[in-house]
Amino acid sequence: MSKNQLKLLDESGLAGLKITEVNGRELVCEGSKVIDFCGTNYLGFDFQPELLQRGEQYGRRWGTMCGWSRLEADPAIYKDVEARICKLTGAPRALLSHTITITNFSVLPVIAQKGLILVDRKLHTVVWEACRLARDHGAGVEKFEHQDLNHLETLLKKHKNSHPRVIAVDGVYSISTELAPIRELQMLCKKYDAWLYVDDAHGFGVLGSDPSASNAHGKGGGGVVSHFNGNYDRTFYVSSFGKAFCTHSGFITLPGEFTDNLPAKALSHIYSAPVSPHTLGTVDAALDLNERIGDGERAKIRQLVQYFCDGVRRLGYEIENHRLHPVIFVPIGELSELIVAAKALLAGGVFTGLRAYPVVPENECGVRFAITSLHTKAHLDQALKVLGQLDVSKARRKCSNVAA
Numbered sequence: 227m228s229k230n231q232l233k234l235l236d237e238s239g240l241a242g243l244k245i246t247e248v249n250g251r252e253l254v255c256e257g258s259k260v261i262d263f264c265g266t267n268y269l270g271f272d273f274q275p276e277l278l279q280r281g282e283q284y285g286r287r288w289g290t291m292c293g294w295s296r297l298e299a300d301p302a303i304y305k306d307v308e309a310r311i312c313k314l315t316g317a318p319r320a321l322l323s324h325t326i327t328i329t330n331f332s333v334l335p336v337i338a339q340k341g342l343i344l345v346d347r348k349l350h351t352v353v354w355e356a357c358r359l360a361r362d363h364g365a366g367v368e369k370f371e372h373q374d375l376n377h378l379e380t381l382l383k384k385h386k387n388s389h390p391r392v393i394a395v396d397g398v399y400s401i402s403t404e405l406a407p408i409r410e411l412q413m414l415c416k417k418y419d420a421w422l423y424v425d426d427a428h429g430f431g432v433l434g435s436d437p438s439a440s441n442a443h444g445k446g447g448g449g450v451v452s453h454f455n456g457n458y459d460r461t462f463y464v465s466s467f468g469k470a471f472c473t474h475s476g477f478i479t480l481p482g483e484f485t486d487n488l489p490a491k492a493l494s495h496i497y498s499a500p501v502s503p504h505t506l507g508t509v510d511a512a513l514d515l516n517e518r519i520g521d522g523e524r525a526k527i528r529q530l531v532q533y534f535c536d537g538v539r540r541l542g543y544e545i546e547n548h549r550l551h552p553v554i555f556v557p558i559g560e561l562s563e564l565i566v567a568a569k570a571l572l573a574g575g576v577f578t579g580l581r582a583y584p585v586v587p588e589n590e591c592g593v594r595f596a597i598t599s600l601h602t603k604a605h606l607d608q609a610l611k612v613l614g615q616l617d618v619s620k621a622r623r624k625c626s627n628v629a630a
């Protein structure tokens with residue numbers, strides 16, 4: 227069996243690094259100054275006074291926590307934010323949760339019942355694990371080849387007697403940045419009476435409606451379904467405020483048939499105290515900021531991403547990037563090579579996300595850069611300089627895009 231390489235990274239002293247100061251995207255990490263390319267706080271709201279103030283305001287009014295599960299008592303602030311999620315995404319009903327991970331575990335087994343989940347082979351681990359839980363509860367789980375709609379349709383036909391059938395995909399794949407073909411998936415759902423389950427951790431707040439040649443992200447940041455002008459008739463859309471929006475709280479949107487009965491069956495809704503009023507205040511403020519300045523921040527991100535991708539490609543690395551998404555995975559090679567590269571990057575003041583097995587195949591390790599609107603060109607130049615000095619052979623600089 228393959229060894230879990232993430233554990234080996236930990237043993238090499240490259241995991242759980244100690245951060246002692248944060249100044250925008252400049253950190254003090256293990257005593258040295260580094261530029262942060264690891265965090266996925268894309269819209270750069272994490273130091274906005276409006277979020278900090280609104281959080282405090284909510285805390286003063288509602289206390290540090292609402293101590294009931296939402297099934298017991300439902301303070302108005304949660305419903306208000308859910309209404310705002312509906313407005314932004316275009317979905318009929320949203321249910322707040324804590325994180326995407328918790329949301330998946332809480333609702334996927336309820337949706338799948340004793341039916342079948344058809345899973346894209348590269349589905350993110352946190353959804354895959356929730357599928358395994360659903361399997362424990364009696365659902366079947368079968369993988370289809372990554373983004374292969376023909377294979378998916380064959381499986382839908384083959385399992386025509388399983389009900390319900392749920393198709394689970396990522397909205398944006400977090401290594402390759404490929405987008406799920408939402409409209410085509412929704413057509414298959416309609417044709418075969420199935421449901422679509424989309425984890426859009428990296429699309430929400432980045433992608434929005436009406437993309438164009440000059441605006442690859444589109445407007446508003448409502449996520450991958452709005453990006454493709456899709457609908458929510460047969461779609462569960464799961465995301466969180468914990469990435470682009472720079473705060474916290476997962477959520478799922480619910481198609482009409484599920485709006486009344488699903489909340490009462492979702493574990494996090496039945497048993498857990500909801501996210502704190504302080505957090506919800508920051509979410510409310512982040513939604514305001516997104517309305518006012520989100521498109522401007524996304525335009526900044528696009529410029530930075532274009533600049534960085536051009537620079538990385540000039541260094542001879544083959545990278546995949548779709549729609550100027552702020553995630554850029556740079557292939558390095560074997561785990562031993564990743565460890566050398568990661569240490570050299572850190573020594574050069576560049577802190578990146580490290581990706582090793584099981585997140586990517588064993589000999590296709592690499593570093594993941596996440597670009598946010600708080601980065602500057604000087605930050606990117608520093609990263610390009612250090613990347614250029616790495617001892618990574620030309621053959622290794624290729625990305626096979628076989629991940630997770």
Ligand SMILES: Cc1ncc(COP(=O)(O)O)c(C=O)c1O
Nearest residue numbers: 325326327350352400427466468
């Ligand atoms: C695609 C995807 N889904 C879910 C998660 C986890 O999200 P959360 O922190 O809200 O559980 C991640 C985190 O990296 C992710 O990349």
